[in-house]
Amino acid sequence: MKDKSVAGELHRDRSDALTPIPDELVDHLYAVIMAGGVGSRLWPRSRSATPKQFLDLLGSRTMLQETVDRIQPLIPLERVLVVVSEEHAGTVRTQVDGLPAENIIVEPGPRGTAPCIGLAATVLLERDPEATMAVCPADHVISDAAGFRQAIAAAAQIAQDDYLVTLGITPDHPHVGYGYIQRGASLGEVLGTPAFQVKRFTEKPDTATAQHFVDSLEYYWNGGIFIWRAGTILTAVEMLLPRLHGELQPVASAWHSPDRMEVLGAAWNRVPRTTIDYGIMEKATRVAVVPVDIGWDDVGNWATLSAMVDGDEKGNAVHGSGHPLLLETADTYVYTSAGRLVATVGLEGFVVVDTPDALLICPKDRAQDVREAVDRLKDDGLQEYL
Structure with a gap:
């Protein structure tokens, strides 16, 4: 196990001291890395056999490896879970040395981010009823890793009040390819980081609307990074996506049995396709945003x-x-x-x-x-x- 003092020592990437994180929060904090998708806009390098998250697009480490490296000073490898297709599970084992076998969650097929996250939350709740999960795509670039971890810690603290929390990327230009998050009432500072209730989500706007959003200073890019208690997100799934919740129940019961993959495969055939944004975040009422300026990019093309x-x-x-x-x-x-x-x-x-x-x-x-x-x-x- 990692020495707990490391969890508060988040200051590896920049010179300013960062607020230590309470040990009792760190001990139940997990990372869930979504490693699905093909990244077809980066063809011909990114392909079905070797999607972009498994490529070293910018250096000697693959995007998946960089994602694991980024989170590890806060969350040890034994609490890092990777959701991946069966086709690429072996690649995860090869690229993430020391990742426990039980931390690789094999998704039978692509059904969107809501089923992917629901499955991970179901597995985590069986493992740790107090689990808080930080959900991160495997194919993002973040230059300020320490700032990222500080934001994750603050969001995890907010999540203890049953908020669904997302990181809001501070926009530097009117990008029309991203969704936007409008902040609402202030929640004050948490671990030295400002936080707000979410007023609304807006899907990819036109250029004029995006420019208005940037000028208003009230909007952030939706980077698809989420933090919540496993129990909280599953309650939201039960309320807003009851069909998905119903299919996850037998999976939870069978997770530690020899029939796990058979039960999961049968359930997955019936799971409706939907995203976590459309299925949950845009409809939930207790949603918070932690604004960040961490050198983020989704390397979309x-x-x-x-x-x-x-x-x-x-x-x-x-x-x-x-x-x-x-x-x-x-x-x-x-x-x-x-x-x-x-x-x-x-x-x-x-x-x-x-x-x-x-x-x-x-x-x-x-x-x-x-x-x-x-x-x-x-x-x-x-x-x-x-």
């Missing part, structure tokens, strides 16, 4: 990834193992891994991603549309490229 790679004096960013030849080229991201020369002439504002069996070339401002290429490959039955 090649344009956002390219902005994280240092560029040259012309704004060109080169990534991967090759040495491309860039002539009269500016503001262009080039990834090479195929062992062949990539040359560009007269490009500006482009993404070039070269892999052994597929090449992507697109303008940065169309990076969101890479998913359309993936959809076409599916329609054409070209599974070998997916």
Whole structure:
């Protein structure tokens, strides 16, 4: 077990001292890392066999490994759970050395974040009736890890009053690809961190509305990071998603039996698809937000990834193992891994991603549309490229 003093020693990443976290809270705090999804907008690197969360997109560590590293000074590995598909469970075992086998929760199939989180909460409640869970996607970049942990700790404290808590990312521009959270009444400061009730959630707005949100200073990006007591979220599921709650009951009863996967598989076939935002957060009444400015990005496409790679004096960013030849080229991201020369002439504002069996070339401002290429490959039955 980790020495409890480490839990209060959150100050590894920045110079200012951070508020220590009560030991009694830390002892029942768990991380639930959602490691599903394919990340199709990062094709052709991110594919069904190797989704982006299992890739080292920015350094020597994969996104999953970075997520585990980020949380561990607060939550020890024995209280880190990873929800993943059966296809990628082995990858989790390989990439997260020392993760207990029982901490890998195999999801029979994609059903959205609400069933995924409901399953994790069901497992945790069986394990620890006092469990508080911090739910984190496996494919985010956060540069201020200490600030992230401080916010998680504050949110966990708020969650003890049966709030459903989310981290609100302070926006620095009017992004139309994210949902927004409007803050309501202040809840004061918790562990030195301000917190607010949530007034409303708004799904991806148009540019003018997003600009209004940013200018108002009342709105935050919805980063999909949640903190709550396992019992609280399951009560909300029972009230707002009763069909899902009903399917989880036999799973809870069978979790420690040899029939676990059979029972789970049968239940999963009947579980309705829905997200935690639409199914729970937008309808619940006791919801809180902890605003954060932690260098967050969801690395949603090649344009956002390219902005994280240092560029040259012309704004060109080169990534991967090759040495491309860039002539009269500016503001262009080039990834090479195929062992062949990539040359560009007269490009500006482009993404070039070269892999052994597929090449992507697109303008940065169309990076969101890479998913359309993936959809076409599916329609054409070209599974070998997916």
